[in-house]
Amino acid sequence: MPPTLPAPPTEWLHHLEDEADAAFLYRELARAEPDRGRADLYLSLADVEDRHVDMWRKLLAENGHPVGIPTPSRPARFRAWLARRLGGSVLLPVLLAEEGREVKGYLRLYDSTPDGPVGPTALQLAQESKGHAQTLARMTGAEGEPWHRTGAGGFLRNVVYGFNDGLTANFGLVAGMIGAQGSLEMAGHTVVVAGIAGMMADALSMGASGYLAAKSEREVFEHEIAMEREEIRLMPELEREELSLLYQAKGIPAAQAESLSAQVMSDPARALDEKVREELRIGEASSTPMREAWVTGTATALGAFIPVAPLLVSTEPWAIWMSFALAMASHFAVGAARSAFTGRGLFRSGMDMFLVGLGVAAVGYVLGNWIVGIL
Numbered sequence: 539m540p541p542t543l544p545a546p547p548t549e550w551l552h553h554l555e556d557e558a559d560a561a562f563l564y565r566e567l568a569r570a571e572p573d574r575g576r577a578d579l580y581l582s583l584a585d586v587e588d589r590h591v592d593m594w595r596k597l598l599a600e601n602g603h604p605v606g607i608p609t610p611s612r613p614a615r616f617r618a619w620l621a622r623r624l625g626g627s628v629l630l631p632v633l634l635a636e637e638g639r640e641v642k643g644y645l646r647l648y649d650s651t652p653d654g655p656v657g658p659t660a661l662q663l664a665q666e667s668k669g670h671a672q673t674l675a676r677m678t679g680a681e682g683e684p685w686h687r688t689g690a691g692g693f694l695r696n697v698v699y700g701f702n703d704g705l706t707a708n709f710g711l712v713a714g715m716i717g718a719q720g721s722l723e724m725a726g727h728t729v730v731v732a733g734i735a736g737m738m739a740d741a742l743s744m745g746a747s748g749y750l751a752a753k754s755e756r757e758v759f760e761h762e763i764a765m766e767r768e769e770i771r772l773m774p775e776l777e778r779e780e781l782s783l784l785y786q787a788k789g790i791p792a793a794q795a796e797s798l799s800a801q802v803m804s805d806p807a808r809a810l811d812e813k814v815r816e817e818l819r820i821g822e823a824s825s826t827p828m829r830e831a832w833v834t835g836t837a838t839a840l841g842a843f844i845p846v847a848p849l850l851v852s853t854e855p856w857a858i859w860m861s862f863a864l865a866m867a868s869h870f871a872v873g874a875a876r877s878a879f880t881g882r883g884l885f886r887s888g889m890d891m892f893l894v895g896l897g898v899a900a901v902g903y904v905l906g907n908w909i910v911g912i913l
Contacts (some may be wrong), residue, residue: 549647550656551605553663554594556640558607559614561587563629566618570626583673590663597659637671640664696748700834701872704740704841706895709865710902711736712845716858717906727853733846740842745835752830766813770806778803781812844868862899869895 564584571577591607598605610618621629644664648657715729770777778799785795803809848860873891874884 550594550598550603553640553643553647554591554598554605555608555611556636557587557590557594558609559611560584560633560636561591562610562614563617563621563633566621567626567629567633570621579673586666590666593659593663597656601655634671637667640667641671696830696834697837698872700744700748700837701841702869702891702894703744704737704838705844705865705868705872706841706898707740708733708736708842709845709861709895710898712849712861712902713899714902714906717903718909730846730849730853733842733849737839737842737846741835741839744838745831748834749827749831752827756827763810763814767806767810770803770809770813774803777809777813781809841868841872865899866892866895 561584564580564587568577568580568584571580595605595607617629617632641664644660644667648660648664712729712733715732781799781802782792782795785798786792790798802812845861845865848857848864851857870888870892874888
C-alpha cells in the first residue's frame with residue numbers, strides 16, 4: 539500500500555481559504571459598486587487574491603498536499619448576502635479588518651520559520667496584504683496603520699449594540715419586575731405592560747441617540763470642510779505648502795511634491811477633495827442620521843421584544859421559562875453571528891453575550907426582590 543501522507547498544516551489551509559474568500563468578496567464589492575473606477579480597483583484586488591490562492595496551492599502541492607480551489611465559506615457567503623441587500627459599503631470595514639489580520643498572521647508565520655518552505659511566501663503575502671489594507675483604508679477614510687486596526691463597521695456595530703441593548707435591558711426589566719412581585723402570576727399583566735413600555739422607550743431612546751450622534755458628526759465634518767474651503771480661497775499659497783508637506787511626509791521627493799501640490803491647487807474643487815482626504819482624514823459618508831436612527835432603533839426594538847413575546851401568550855410559569863430560554867438563546871446567537879465579522883471563535887463569541895445576559899437577568903431579579911423587601 540502507498541505510504542500515508544501527513545495531513546496538510548491547518549494554518550496553511552486556513553490562509554488558503556481566507557484568500558479564496560477575499561477574492562470572492564472583492565468581486566461581490568465590484569458587482570455592487572456603481573462607480574466604475576472603484577469597481578475596477580476591486581476587481582484588481584480580486585485578481586491579486588486569486589494569485590495568492592495559487593501561491594498557497596503550489597506551496598501545498600510542493601509539500602505533498604495537492605488541493606483544489608476552496609469554495610466560499612459560509613461567513614463569506616453571509617457577508618456577500620448582506621452586501622447585496624445593504625450595499626457594498628458594509629464589506630469594506632470587514633475586508634479591512636481581514637487584511638489587517640492577514641498581515642499579522644503572515645508576519646507571525648514568517649518569523650516562526652523564516653528559512654522554512656513557507657518563509658518567502660509568507661513575507662511576500664504580508665507585503666501585498668499590507669498594500670491591500672492601505673488601499674482600503676484610504677477608501678474608508680481610516681487613519682494610521684490599518685493592519686493594526688480592528689472593528690466591524692458602523693452598520694454591524696449599530697445592529698449588535700442596539701439588539702443587545704434592547705434584549706439585555708428589557709430582559710433585566712422583566713426579571714426585575716418578576717423578582718419584585720415574587721412570581722408572574724402575582725404580577726399579572728404588570729410585567730407585560732412594563733416589558734412593552736420598556737421596549738418602546740428603549741427603541742426610541744437608542745434611535746434618537748443614533749440620529750443625534752450621526753447628525754452631530756456630520757455637522758462637525760461639514761464645518762471642517764467649509765473652513766478648509768475658505769482657507770483654500772483666502773490662503774492658497776499656504777495651503778499649497780501644507781499639501782506639499784503632506785506629500786513629502788509620505789516619501790515623495792520635495793521637488794515632485796511641490797509640482798504635484800501646485801497642480802492640485804490649480805483646481806479648487808480637486809484641492810478641497812485632496813485636503814479633506816489627506817489633511818482632515820474625512821472619508822465619504824457611509825450612512826445618514828435617519829438611517830442610523832432606523833437601524834439602531836429597529837434592532838433595539840427587535841431585541842427588546844424577545845423576552846416579552848412569550849408573556850403576551852400566557853402568564854403561566856412556562857412563559858417565564860420560555861422567555862428566559864429565548865433571551866439566552868438570542869444572546870448566544872447574536873454573539874455567534876458577530877464572529878462572522880470579528881473572526882473570533884463562534885462558541886466563545888456567543889458565550890460572551892450569553893454570560894452578559896445571564897448576569898443582567900440575575901442582577902435584575904435580585905434587585906427587584908431586594909427593593910420590594912426594603913420598601
